[in-house]
Amino acid sequence: MNFLSPEILLAMFLGGLYGAVFGALPGLTATLALSLFIPFVLFLPPEVGLAAIISLSATAIFAGDIGAVMARIPGTPASAAYTEEIHELAQARGPAFALGLSALASALGSLVGTGLLVLGSLGMAAIARQFSSFEYFWLVLLGVTSGILAAPHIAKGLVAFALGMLLGTIGYDPTLGHPRFTFGNPNLLDGVNFIVALIGLFGLSEVLFQLLKGPGAKPQSASLSLKGSASRFFLEPLRLILAKGGLFLRSSLLGTFIGFLPGAGSDFAAWVMSNFQRLAKGSRETVVLAGTAANNAAVAGTWIPALSLGLPGDTLTAIVLGLFLTLGIRPGPELFSQNLNLVVEIYLIFLLSSVLIMPLVGYLGSFLVDLATRLPRGVLLGGIAGLSLLGAYAINNNPFDLYVLAALGLLGLLLRLGDYPLGQVVLGLVLGPLLEQHLMVSMIKTHWDLFSFFERPVALFLALVNLAFLVGMAWLRLRQAKRLGALEARKEEA
Amino acid sequence: MVWERLVGVLAAGLGVLAWGLSLDLPKAQGPGPELFPRILGTALVLGGLYLAWARSEGPPPSQAAGRAGVKAALLLLLLLFLLAPSLLPRLGVAPTTALMAGAGTLLAGEGLARALAAALALGALAYLVFVRLLGVPA
Numbered sequence: 183m184n185f186l187s188p189e190i191l192l193a194m195f196l197g198g199l200y201g202a203v204f205g206a207l208p209g210l211t212a213t214l215a216l217s218l219f220i221p222f223v224l225f226l227p228p229e230v231g232l233a234a235i236i237s238l239s240a241t242a243i244f245a246g247d248i249g250a251v252m253a254r255i256p257g258t259p260a261s262a263a264y265t266e267e268i269h270e271l272a273q274a275r276g277p278a279f280a281l282g283l284s285a286l287a288s289a290l291g292s293l294v295g296t297g298l299l300v301l302g303s304l305g306m307a308a309i310a311r312q313f314s315s316f317e318y319f320w321l322v323l324l325g326v327t328s329g330i331l332a333a334p335h336i337a338k339g340l341v342a343f344a345l346g347m348l349l350g351t352i353g354y355d356p357t358l359g360h361p362r363f364t365f366g367n368p369n370l371l372d373g374v375n376f377i378v379a380l381i382g383l384f385g386l387s388e389v390l391f392q393l394l395k396g397p398g399a400k401p402q403s404a405s406l407s408l409k410g411s412a413s414r415f416f417l418e419p420l421r422l423i424l425a426k427g428g429l430f431l432r433s434s435l436l437g438t439f440i441g442f443l444p445g446a447g448s449d450f451a452a453w454v455m456s457n458f459q460r461l462a463k464g465s466r467e468t469v470v471l472a473g474t475a476a477n478n479a480a481v482a483g484t485w486i487p488a489l490s491l492g493l494p495g496d497t498l499t500a501i502v503l504g505l506f507l508t509l510g511i512r513p514g515p516e517l518f519s520q521n522l523n524l525v526v527e528i529y530l531i532f533l534l535s536s537v538l539i540m541p542l543v544g545y546l547g548s549f550l551v552d553l554a555t556r557l558p559r560g561v562l563l564g565g566i567a568g569l570s571l572l573g574a575y576a577i578n579n580n581p582f583d584l585y586v587l588a589a590l591g592l593l594g595l596l597l598r599l600g601d602y603p604l605g606q607v608v609l610g611l612v613l614g615p616l617l618e619q620h621l622m623v624s625m626i627k628t629h630w631d632l633f634s635f636f637e638r639p640v641a642l643f644l645a646l647v648n649l650a651f652l653v654g655m656a657w658l659r660l661r662q663a664k665r666l667g668a669l670e671a672r673k674e675e676a
Numbered sequence: 677m678v679w680e681r682l683v684g685v686l687a688a689g690l691g692v693l694a695w696g697l698s699l700d701l702p703k704a705q706g707p708g709p710e711l712f713p714r715i716l717g718t719a720l721v722l723g724g725l726y727l728a729w730a731r732s733e734g735p736p737p738s739q740a741a742g743r744a745g746v747k748a749a750l751l752l753l754l755l756l757f758l759l760a761p762s763l764l765p766r767l768g769v770a771p772t773t774a775l776m777a778g779a780g781t782l783l784a785g786e787g788l789a790r791a792l793a794a795a796l797a798l799g800a801l802a803y804l805v806f807v808r809l810l811g812v813p814a
C-alpha cells in the first residue's frame with residue numbers, strides 16, 4: 183500500500199483529530215487515547231494502523247497545549263512544563279498566536295526529529311547487528327535506569343517499574359519455559375495480555391479516578407477565540423520561530439536526543455528545555471518555543487531505539503512495541519533487513535504528519551475540542567468505561583481478560599491516588615521480560631560468570647554509559663532542583 | 677499521604693509474595709526462573725517499605741475521595757466489571773458494552789436520559805463496528 187493512498191491519508195487525518203481531542207481534554211492523555219485505539223488497530227492493515235498511531239501521538243502531544251492556553255490546565259504532562267507561560271502568552275497576545283506558536287514549533291520540531299530519526303535509526307540498526315545478549319542486557323538496563331530516574335519521584339518510579347516487571351513475569355519464563363505465578367490457571371500461561379493491561383491501567387483506572395475526584399475544570403471554548411485568526415495562527419508565530427532559529431534548532435536537537443534515551447520521553451524533554459530557558463531568563467515566547475519544539479522532536483526521538491533496538495523510548499512507543507509483537511513484527515536490526523518497506527513507510531508518515539497533519543489538525547482540532555468540551559463529563563466517562571470493556575474483550579474474545587482488566591484497573595487507581603507514575607508500569611511490563619531474557623541467556627552461556635558482562639568492548643562501553651548516566655542524571659536532578667528552588671525563593675522575595 | 681503509604685505497603689506485600697511463590701519454582705543448575713522475580717521482590721520490598729515509612733511529599737487526599745456516595749459508585753462500577761465475564765456470554769458484546777456505558781454515566785452523576793443515550797451510542801458502536809465490521813463474536 184502506497185503511503186499516499188487514501189486509506190493512509192484518512193487514517194492519519196482521523197487519528198490526528200482523535201489525538202487532538204484526547205490531548206486537549208485535561209485528564210485524557212495521549213496514552214489513554216492510544217490504549218483505547220489499539221483494539222481498532224488490530225483489525226486494520228499494519229501500515230494504516232501505524233499511520234493513525236503516529237499521527238495520533240504527534241498531535242496529542244501538541245494538543246495538550248490547547249487546555250493550557252484556554253484554561254491553564256495542561257492536557258498532557260508534556261505541556262505542563264510551560265503551562266504558565268503559554269497561558270500568559272494567550273492572555274497577552276491572544277489564543278490564536280499562542281496556539282499557532284505551539285502548532286508551528288511542534289510541527290517544525292517534529293520535522294527535525296524525523297530527520298534525526300532516519301539517520302539515528304539506520305545508524306543504530308547497523309551497529310546493533312553486532313550486538314549479543316550482553317550488549318542488549320546493558321541497553322535494556324539503560325532503559326530501566328533512565329525510566330526510573332526520569333520519574334518525578336525516584337522511589338515511586340522504582341516501585342512502579344518493579345510492579346510492571348513483576349506483572350511481566352506471569353506465565354512461561356522466557357528462557358527455560360517454566361510457568362510462573364499462574365495459580366494453575368491456563369488463561370495466565372501466556373502471561374498478562376499487554377493491551378488488556380494497558381486498557382485496565384489507563385482506561386478503566388481513569389474512569390474510577392475521575393469518579394473519585396469529582397467534576398474537574400474543562401477548557402473554555404476554543405473556536406470563539408480562533409475565529410478569523412489564520413494569520414495570527416500561522417504567520418506571526420512563523421516569524422518568531424525564524425527570528426529565534428538558533429534556540430529552536432537547539433531545543434529540537436536536544437529534545438530528539440532526550441526522546442532517544444529509553445524511558446525519558448517527551449515530558450522530560452519539555453521540562454529540561456523550558457527550565458533551561460527559565461534559568462537563562464528567557465521571555466514567555468522563548469520558554470514556550472523551547473518546550474514545545476523539544477517535546478514534539480522527542481516524539482520522533484523515542485522511535486529511534488524502538489525501531490532499531492526494540493527498546494521503547496517512552497510509554498507510547500512501549501505500547502507500539504507491544505502492538506508490533508502482537509502483529510508478529512519483531513522490531514530491531516532484523517526489521518531493517520527483512521521489512522525495510524515498513525520502516526520507510528514509518529519515516530514518510532512521520533514526515534507527512536509533521537509538515538501537513540500537525541498544523542492542519544492543530545487548527546481544525548481546536549474547533550473539534552470545542553465540541554468535545556460540551557459533552558457532559560459523565561457521558562465521557564461512561565463512554566470510556568464501555569470502550570474499555572469492549573477493547574479488552576475484542577482482543578482475544580476471552581471473558582477471562584475482563585477479570586484482568588478489573589484487577590489492573592483497581593491497581594491503576596491505587597497508583598494514581600498515591601501519585602505513582604503509571605507510564606513506568608507499562609515500560610516495566612515491556613522491558614522486564616527483555617531484561618530477564620538477556621540476563622539469563624548471558625548467564626547460561628557463560629556458566630554464571632558475572633565478569634563476562636564486561637569482557638566484550640561494546641558491552642564494557644555500555645556498562646560505563648549506564649554508570650555515567652546514573653551519576654549524570656542524579657547530578658542534573660540535584661542541580662536543577664537547587665537552581666529552581668533559588669529561582670522560586672527570589673520570586674517570593676520580589 | 678495515606679494512598680502513597682498504602683501503595684508502599686501493597687508493593688512490599690507483593691514483593692514478599694513474589695519471594696514466597698518463587699520458592700516453589702523448579703530448580704535449575706545455577707539460578708533459574710526464580711532469580712528475576714526475587715530481584716524484583718527485593719526491589720519492591722525495599723522501595724515499598726521506604727515509601728510506607730518516609731515523609732510524605734504528595735498533596736493531601738481530596739475530599740471527594742472520602743465521600744460515601746462516591747465510594748459506593750466506585751465499588752458498584754468495579755463490581756459490574758467483575759460481573760462482566762459472566763454477563764458477556766449471556767447478554768452478548770453489544771448489550772454488555774451498552775450496560776457498562778450506561779451504568780458508568782449514571783454512576784458519574786448524570787441523569788437517566790444521558791445514561792440511555794450513552795448506552796445506545798456505545799451499544800451501536802459495539803454492534804456496527806466490532807461485531808458486523810470487524811467480526812468480533814457477538
